[in-house]
Amino acid sequence: MSWLKIVGLGPGADSMITPEVTAALDQATDVVGYVPYVERVAPRAGLTRHGSDNREEIRRAEAALEMACDGRRVVVVSSGDPGVFAMASAVFEALEAGRPEWRELDIQVLPGISAMLAASARAGAPLGHDFCCINLSDNLKPWALIEKRLRLAAQADFAMAFYNPRSKSRPVGFERTLEVLIDECEPERVIIFARAVSTPEESIRVVALGDATPEMADMRTLVIVGSKQTRLIERSGAPLVYTPRSVA
Amino acid sequence: MSWLKIVGLGPGADSMITPEVTAALDQATDVVGYVPYVERVAPRAGLTRHGSDNREEIRRAEAALEMACDGRRVVVVSSGDPGVFAMASAVFEALEAGRPEWRELDIQVLPGISAMLAASARAGAPLGHDFCCINLSDNLKPWALIEKRLRLAAQADFAMAFYNPRSKSRPVGFERTLEVLIDECEPERVIIFARAVSTPEESIRVVALGDATPEMADMRTLVIVGSKQTRLIERSGAPLVYTPRSVA
Numbered sequence A, B: 001m002s003w004l005k006i007v008g009l010g011p012g013a014d015s016m017i018t019p020e021v022t023a024a025l026d027q028a029t030d031v032v033g034y035v036p037y038v039e040r041v042a043p044r045a046g047l048t049r050h051g052s053d054n055r056e057e058i059r060r061a062e063a064a065l066e067m068a069c070d071g072r073r074v075v076v077v078s079s080g081d082p083g084v085f086a087m088a089s090a091v092f093e094a095l096e097a098g099r100p101e102w103r104e105l106d107i108q109v110l111p112g113i114s115a116m117l118a119a120s121a122r123a124g125a126p127l128g129h130d131f132c133c134i135n136l137s138d139n140l141k142p143w144a145l146i147e148k149r150l151r152l153a154a155q156a157d158f159a160m161a162f163y164n165p166r167s168k169s170r171p172v173g174f175e176r177t178l179e180v181l182i183d184e185c186e187p188e189r190v191i192i193f194a195r196a197v198s199t200p201e202e203s204i205r206v207v208a209l210g211d212a213t214p215e216m217a218d219m220r221t222l223v224i225v226g227s228k229q230t231r232l233i234e235r236s237g238a239p240l241v242y243t244p245r246s247v248a
Helices: A019-027 A057-069 A087-097 A100-104 A115-123 A143-155 A173-184 B019-027 B057-069 B087-097 B100-104 B115-123 B143-155 B173-184
Strands: A003-008 A030-034 A048-052 A073-078 A107-110 A131-135 A159-163 A190-195 A203-208 A221-225 A231-233 A240-242 B003-008 B030-034 B048-052 B073-078 B107-110 B131-135 B159-163 B190-195 B203-208 B221-225 B231-233 B240-242
Touching: A003 A019, A003 A057, A003 A087, A019 A073, A019 A107, A030 A057, A048 A057, A057 A073, A057 A087, A057 A100, A073 A087, A087 A100, A087 A107, A087 B231, A087 B240, A107 B115, A115 A159, A115 A190, A115 A203, A115 A221, A115 B107, A131 A143, A143 A159, A143 A173, A143 B143, A231 B087, A240 B087, B003 B019, B003 B057, B003 B087, B019 B073, B019 B107, B030 B057, B048 B057, B057 B073, B057 B087, B057 B100, B073 B087, B087 B100, B087 B107, B115 B159, B115 B190, B115 B203, B115 B221, B131 B143, B143 B159, B143 B173
Parallel strands: A003 A073, A003 A107, A030 A048, A030 A073, A131 A159, B003 B073, B003 B107, B030 B048, B030 B073, B131 B159
Antiparallel strands: A131 B131, A159 A221, A190 A203, A190 A221, A231 A240, B159 B221, B190 B203, B190 B221, B231 B240
16 A cells, blocks of 8 residues: 655654654655655665755655655655644645646645744743744745734734744844844843754753844744743753743 | 653654653653543553642642652653643743742653644644644633734734633633634635544544534634635545645
């Protein structure tokens, strides 16, 4: 039986990969994805690893669908969760535009620990109350829409998780994000820079919004901005950051 | 060495529990939580299971902190992810208000597959673009704030995930939620009722907002409302629901 499974490898540590994802990888004939994610799957006899470049999501999705149509057992890997700014939507875009046969494939999405949940856990529980999740890259949507969403999210007093805050090709977007937040929120607002969570390069930095600078984020950073209610618990080690369950 | 780990058991299936959570449960002397979640941990020699009632979060958190202070290895269990409307914030509320010794404990939060990610995966990828996550219970915040957040989220065109849509003690809240959504969104908007995902009682229902009724949700239902961009792919089986990565 052929199939296509779109799976999440979690943020980095093998100990955060779910058993159902591990089982899918064990049964696969082909694994498809961005090179560094494909390399997280150990090579073995009977498994072909197809690594491709960052900007090739649709071509990669089409190749995966075609392989499943040819009778293979194909796993498409994403970091984190495949449904949060990752390969699941890319596969469904390709599926909708593609050959009618693709629609009859056995397709499953297997969730993973998203970067946002892993970062939140490391800091404490900053997403413990209502929150939103925004991709700050303007590659696939206009900056005006990002700014509108930031302002409305601040007015709703959501905590916010930001994906793709900053890259070499988009050096100014996160600077503008901080300007919008400074305009909408008080300077004491808590902001968390969680980089490469669960990998050897992990770092967690907690600062006040007024002290945040663009260079604190890069492409491996998940940024969380607290709501008005978010609090810090000081202790000997790093402070704990959490958002209470109640609003009076 | 004593410690306190606040862990997520995922939505229901054992195959979605991460290895690091399983390891914590294997090493624990005590497991603490709401009765049905504690019962998901198999009994064994050397492990005491402390089940408590739904409304007892703070008392339960205090008991867990006190046990860790007494030298025990304590796991606090939540369903889904412990940082999303679950026990992590309750433990930190108790910690902040409690004895100074509690702050020096070795405390970790171990993320889990949240109901929202599991529900999204089963439907396709409805959370594949910017989204928000709102707890619809007005036990811990005023209804006016929920309504404000719903309206701003609709204006931001976020997809939305709703926790705790409806219970016997709150029969009208979800009815009012649907009224607000009908007021802000077009009747064709996609709404997903994902009940008891990954358990034997799982059901996924996809309807247009204009056809949604309050009885479609209960306390075991995670509700996802698509954005304006969310699309359905029809095929022989259940349709796939996804939100594209781009907005023109």
